[in-house]
Amino acid sequence: MKILVTGGSGFIGSAVVHLARARGHRIVNLDAMTYAASPASLADLQGDPDYRFEQADIRDRAALDQIFAAHAPDAVMHLAAESHVDRSIDGPAAFVETNVLGTFHLLEAARAWWTGAGRPDGFRFHHISTDEVFGSLGETGRFDETTRYDPRSPYSASKAGSDHLVRAWGETYGLPVVLTNCSNNYGPRQFPEKLIPVTILNALAGRKLPIYGAGDNVRDWLHVEDHADALLTVLTRAAPGTTYAIGGQAEARNIDIVRKLCAILDDRRPQGAPHADLIEHVTDRPGHDRRYAIDPARIRDELGWRPSVTLDEGLERTVDWYLANEAWWRPLQTRQGVGERLGRAS
Structure with missing residues (x-):
């Protein structure tokens, strides 16, 4: 299968590209290479004849049409998005333009190509979204595919808008779409503005760990x-029009995640111990959702998928990856916004 992956040089996108290539799929990586993308994330694929890179913006319809015509993909995996809640509070326009208008242009380009190709049955447009579109949970309950939308931030509102567009293009035009909403991701190659990489890299530098x-x-x-x-x-097995909620079944408070990371670093880099002494509580961001949790019963029961990495194992693997890959993350430390307090709505 030839898969057009948007945002393939980003955090989740690069993980998808690596796994897809390992499974024999051909990849076209379409990425605008904005601040959170890193060429180093896919450097090992340079020279691979079944990997192609196209630098383009999903808001550029003419460029999208050219890429579809040149590569004739069997499927689209749409991961390109502005995704940092704090940045969405400070600058919501970019989130509406990329996540809503960009998704619209990508849908239209995919629909035009699919129609022109004779509407092949096997084509799929897979839209990857977030559980944040569902809002905030209380002490109990979990999100699933039937949960009503209740976004609370410019980021989640823009993703909710893109979800609705994808479903509408499926219903109105018959475009064979599938949609997934995931919980918080972590692991290697995550841009250093999210909680886990910020904690690891700040602790290594002896800087405060903001909570x-x-x-x-x-x-x-x-x-x-x-x-x-x-x-x-989901891409290879789900029926058109279906939606799946994907979660790790690993709930934890942010403070507990930070403490776990500090304990791992105490073991790996004892010269900085105890790293937990660096924890600093700061003013909360506006509209901070209280709790997210996913019920993954549908994807487990229908497609047989289950998470395989426990939280403790995953955190250890993540710390070890950052310790071993300073050449990847060091250049990103100078990018705009890294190390700054964002999300201070006035």
Whole structure:
């Protein structure tokens, strides 16, 4: 199968590209190479005849039409998105333009190519989204495929909008779409603005480890390689029009994640121990969702997928990857916004 992956040089995208190539799929990576993308994430695929890179913006319809015509993909995996909640608070326009308008242009380009190719039955447009579109949970309950949408941030609202567009193109035009909503990802090659890489890299540098509020916000953590496996399972096995919720079944409070990372670093880099002394509670961000959790029963029962990486194992593997790959993350430390407090709505 030839798969057009948007955002393939990003965190989740690069995990998908690596796994897809390992399974024999041909890949076209379409990426605008904005601040969170890294060429180094896929450097090992340079020279691979079954990997192609196209630098383009999903808002550029003419470029999209050319790429579809040149590569004739069997499927699209749409991961390209602005994804950092704090950045969406400070600058929501980019999130609407990329996540909503960009998805619209990609849908239209895919529909035009699919129609022109005679509407092949095997074609799929797989839209990858987030559990944040569902809002915030209380102490109990979990999100599933029937949960109503209740986005609370510009980021989640823009992703909700893109989800609705994808479903509408499936219903109105018959485009064979599938959609997934995942919980919080972590693992190798995550841009250093999210909680886990920020904690690891700040601790290594002896800098403070900022925790929003009391750190009681709960997330369901999903290792990115498990997520990539789930996404390829959905792409190759799910029926058009279906939606799957993907979670790691590993709920933890943010403060507990940070403490676990500190304990791992105490073992790996004892000269900085105890790293937990660097924890600093800071003013919470506006509209901070209290809890996310996913019920993955449908993907387990229908497609046989289950997460394979436990949270403790995944955190250890993640710390070890960052320790071993300073050449990957060091250049990213100078990019705009890294190390700064973002998300301070006035």
